[in-house]
Amino acid sequence: MYPLYNFHSHSQHCDGKxxxxxxxxxxxxxxxxxxxxxxxxxxxxxxxxxxxPESFRQYVSDAHYLIEKYSHEIDLYLGLEIDYIPxxxxxxxxxxxxxxxxxxxxxxxxxxxxxxxKLWFIDGPLEGYINGVNDIYQxxxxxxxxxxxxxxxxxxxxxxxxxxGHIDKVKxxxxxxxxxxxxxxxxxxxxxxxxxxxxxxxIVELNTRGxxxxxxxxxxxxxxILHKCLELNISMMVNSDAHxxxxxxxxxxxxxxxxxxxxxxxxxxxxxxxxI
Numbered sequence: 001m002y003p004l005y006n007f008h009s010h011s012q013h014c015d016g017k018x019x020x021x022x023x024x025x026x027x028x029x030x031x032x033x034x035x036x037x038x039x040x041x042x043x044x045x046x047x048x049x050x051x052x053p054e055s056f057r058q059y060v061s062d063a064h065y066l067i068e069k070y071s072h073e074i075d076l077y078l079g080l081e082i083d084y085i086p087x088x089x090x091x092x093x094x095x096x097x098x099x100x101x102x103x104x105x106x107x108x109x110x111x112x113x114x115x116x117x118k119l120w121f122i123d124g125p126l127e128g129y130i131n132g133v134n135d136i137y138q139x140x141x142x143x144x145x146x147x148x149x150x151x152x153x154x155x156x157x158x159x160x161x162x163x164x165g166h167i168d169k170v171k172x173x174x175x176x177x178x179x180x181x182x183x184x185x186x187x188x189x190x191x192x193x194x195x196x197x198x199x200x201x202x203i204v205e206l207n208t209r210g211x212x213x214x215x216x217x218x219x220x221x222x223x224x225i226l227h228k229c230l231e232l233n234i235s236m237m238v239n240s241d242a243h244x245x246x247x248x249x250x251x252x253x254x255x256x257x258x259x260x261x262x263x264x265x266x267x268x269x270x271x272x273x274x275x276i
Contacts, residue, residue: 002252002253002256002267002274002276003033003034003272003274004027004030004031004032004033004249004252005032005033005034005035005036005269006027006032006035006036006239006240006242006248006249006252007034007035007036007038007077007079007103007105007163007237007239007269007270008036008038008081008105008163008165008205008207008239008240008241008242009023009035009036009037009038009240009241009242009243009248010038010039010040010081010241010242010243011023011037011039013039013051013055013058013059013062014039014040014049014050014051014055015040015048015049015050015243016039016242016243016244017243017244017245018244018245020037020062020063020066021066022245023035023037023242023245023248024066024070024074024076025245026245026246026248027074027248028070028073028074030248030249032074032248032249033074033075033272034074034075034076034077034269034271034272035074035075035076035077035248036076036077036078036079036102036103037059037063037076037077037078037079038079038080038081038104038105039051039056039059039080039081040080040081040083041056041080041081041082041083041089041090041095042056042090043083043085043088043089044088045088050083056099060078060099060100063076063078064078064100075271077102077103077270077271078100078101078102079101079102079103079104079105080095080099080101080104080105081104081105081107081165082095082104082105082106082107082159082161083107083108083109083110084106084107084108084151084152084154084155084159085108085110085112085119086112086114086151086154087112087117088112088119091158091159092104092106092159092160092161093159102270102271103162103163103270103271104161104162104163105161105162105163105164105165105205106155106156106159106161106162106163106164106165106202107164107165107166107169108122108148108151108152108155108169109121109122109123109169110122110123111144111147111148111151111170112151113136113137113147114147116136118135118136119132119136120132120133120136120137120144120147120148122148122169122170122172122173123169123172126173129173130173132144133178141174141178141179142179142185145170145179145186145189146185146189148170149170149189149190149192149193150189150192152164152167152193152196153192153193153196156193156196156197156200156202157196157200160200160202161202162202162203162270163202163203163204163205163237163239163270164197164202164203164204164205165205165207165239165241166205166207166209166210166220166221166241167193167194167197167204167205167220167221167225168181168190168220168221168222168225169207169210169220171216171222172210172215172216172220175216181222181224182224187224190221190225190228191228194225194228194229194232194234195232197232197234198232198233198234201235202234202235203234203235203236203237203268203269203270204221204229204234204235204236204237205220205236205237205238205239206219206220206221206226206236206237206238206239206255206258206259207219207220207239207240207241208238208239208240208241208250208251208252208254208255209240209241209242209243209247209250211251212240212247212250212251219251219255219258223258223262226258226259226262227262230262230263230264235267235268236259236264236267236268237267237268237269238252238255238256238259238267240252256276259276260276264276
């Protein structure tokens with residue numbers, strides 16, 4: 001049986017639900033090997049989902065308290081999901097050096113237009129996704145999606161995240177309506193991101209959240225991309241991107257079975273490897 005773990009979780013400190021300790025208690029009851037805290041990193045503008053400088057300090061303090069309190073029952077780790085937004089976000093190295101973080105997840109939720117500087121929020125309501133493409137990219141979805149992957153490559157090459165979060169999340173609202181994820185230009189952009197991940201020894205997560213919440217009908221990344229990850233010998237892990245304690249193991253077994261079916265023999269977290 002696979003060791004139970006989850007390194008992508010969000011509590012009340014950012015856009016998640018319930019206290020961090022509630023996640024820990026449920027993980028222990030489910031015989032988890034490890035649990036990682038990964039709140040959204042602070043950003044230099046008001047928003048509804050990320051830590052603030054003040055809540056960041058409390059987040060770190062709470063995590064340390066729980067790590068010590070439950071050290072004999074479960075391995076707990078302090079991480080951060082760091083948004084990469086050129087010109088806005090802090091370098092990952094700064095977070096890692098200035099705070100006692102043990103790992104990071106690098107993610108792109110907002111795409112910055114290189115000329116206008118406007119931000120396209122790919123993870124909010126559908127209306128905002130559509131309006132962003134229309135306003136910033138003049139309705140050109142190919143240009144918008146290409147910018148997402150270019151920013152992802154830039155993140156990987158300059159920040160070298162331990163884990164790459166939901167690497168193809170730009171597809172979430174699309175549902176094959178404005179662009180096809182099987183088109184040549186789209187897969188070319190994916191290939192560039194995967195090649196960068198392989199060259200920089202990043203772990204790519206199989207993120208189960210989109211599927212168990214009903215937002216999409218497949219995982220991040222898609223099965224086609226998972227096959228490419230195998231070909232490039234990219235390290236993989238399974239994360240549920242939990243925003244509530246009940247979600248910490250959602251589709252964990254199913255995700256493993258898919259990776260095994262594709263041909264993966266082992267998976268890797270930032271702290272341990274195991275065979276599947």
